[in-house]
Amino acid sequence: GAVVSQHPSRVICKSGTSVKIECRSLDFQATTMFWYRQFPKQSLMLMATSNEGSKATYEQGVEKDKFLINHASLTLSTLTVTSAHPEDSSFYICSARDLGGDEQYFGPGTRLTVT
Amino acid sequence: SQQGEEDPQALSIQEGENATMNCSYKTSINNLQWYRQNSGRGLVHLILIRSNEREKHSGRLRVTLDTSKKSSSLLITASRAADTASYFCATDSGSRLTFGEGTQLTVNP
Numbered sequence: 001g002a003v004v005s006q007h008p009s010r011v012i013c014k015s016g017t018s019v020k021i022e023c024r025s026l027d028f029q030a031t032t033m034f035w036y037r038q039f040p041k042q043s044l045m046l047m048a049t050s051n052e053g054s055k056a057t058y059e060q061g062v063e064k065d066k067f068l069i070n071h072a073s074l075t076l077s078t079l080t081v082t083s084a085h086p087e088d089s090s091f092y093i094c095s096a097r098d099l100g101g102d103e104q105y106f107g108p109g110t111r112l113t114v115t
Numbered sequence: 116s117q118q119g120e121e122d123p124q125a126l127s128i129q130e131g132e133n134a135t136m137n138c139s140y141k142t143s144i145n146n147l148q149w150y151r152q153n154s155g156r157g158l159v160h161l162i163l164i165r166s167n168e169r170e171k172h173s174g175r176l177r178v179t180l181d182t183s184k185k186s187s188s189l190l191i192t193a194s195r196a197a198d199t200a201s202y203f204c205a206t207d208s209g210s211r212l213t214f215g216e217g218t219q220l221t222v223n224p
Contacts, residue, residue, distance in 0.1 A: 034211070043203060044158075044214045093157060095212075102146055102165075104212055108157035 002028050004096050006107035013084055013114055021079045021110045023094030029074035030096030034104065035067075038091040050077050084114040121204060121215040129223050134191045136218040138204030139184075145209045147180055149189050152201045152217075161189075161202075196224045 003026040013019050023033060032051050036044040048064075050056040050071035058064045068080040077096075081088055091111055095104040120139050128134055138147070149161040164171045164180045164187070171178045177190040191198055199222050205212040 043216050046211060046213070049211060091155075102207065103148075103160065103163060106150075106158040106160070111155070 002026075002096075002098070002103075002105040004030075004094065004105045004107040006092075006094055006110050008110060009108060010111045011113070013112070015085055015114055016083055018080055018082045019084055019112060021081075021092055021094075021112075023077045023079070023096070023107050025075045025096045025098075025105070028096075028098045028105075030077075031074065031099045032097045033071055033077040034095045034097075035069060035077075035079050036093045036095070038093060038109075040091075044093060047079075081112065084112070086114045088112065089114045121202075121218050123218060124216065125219045125221070127221040127223065128194055130194060130196055132194055132222075134194050134198070134220055134222070136189045136202050136204075136220070138187045138189070138215050140187075140204075140206045140213075140215075141185065142206075142208065144182075144206045146207045147178075147187050148205045148207060148212070149176075149178060149187075150203045150205060150214075152203065153199075154201075158203070191220075194220075194222045196222050198222045 005024045007022045035047045038044045047062045048056045048058045050069050052071050052074050056069040071077040091109050093109040095106045097104050146165045148163045150158045162173050162178050164178050175192045180187045201217045201219050203217045204215040
């Protein structure tokens with residue numbers, strides 16, 4: 001089946017620094033990738049949708065200058081949390097959809113802790 | 116905004132019993148999907164039911180979809196302790212998935 005990987009799985013960073021999270025589709029080409037955030041004991045909230053080669057579409061309330069998304073190839077999307085603060089600490093999950101497919105394939109998530 | 120609402124929020128049952136979780140939504144959908152998430156882990160895709168389908172089975176899972184009532188249910192039969200997890204429904208409008216709030220299922224051995 002389709003596999004999506006995320007790296008790193010866990011990251012701890014200091015307040016004010018930037019962190020990059022990678023999302024890769026391993027055995028299919030992902031024309032669309034999605035980034036979600038999940039706070040403890042809550043559901044997944046869609047942050048943004050990215051299509052390969054074009055700018056990401058951000059959900060209302062998500063700062064595009066703070067959460068930089070790059071979908072430069074059909075197998076890789078990156079999320080950079082800039083100037084991270086403790087309130088950005090969360091579980092970040094990406095997913096990918098291949099062309100014409102119904103299903104989204106989810107990565108294992110990245111636990112970000114900002115101290 | 117989240118359009119899926121799930122009930123119950125939490126469900127605690129004994130091993131061997133059946134567990135039923137419900138999901139309601141508000142807008143038109145292409146399909147509805149159910150996922151499981153163990154604490155602190157990623158999502159596991161369980162089943163997808165299309166808008167023109169009414170019922171689907173996969174092993175011990177049975178999903179129903181009533182588009183007139185905009186609701187779906189997930190039934191897990193003969194539950195096991197390993198089924199303990201959070202279960203989420205997600206509606207697919209074609210361009211995005213919108214997740215419900217989830218049901219925390221605890222299966223006691």
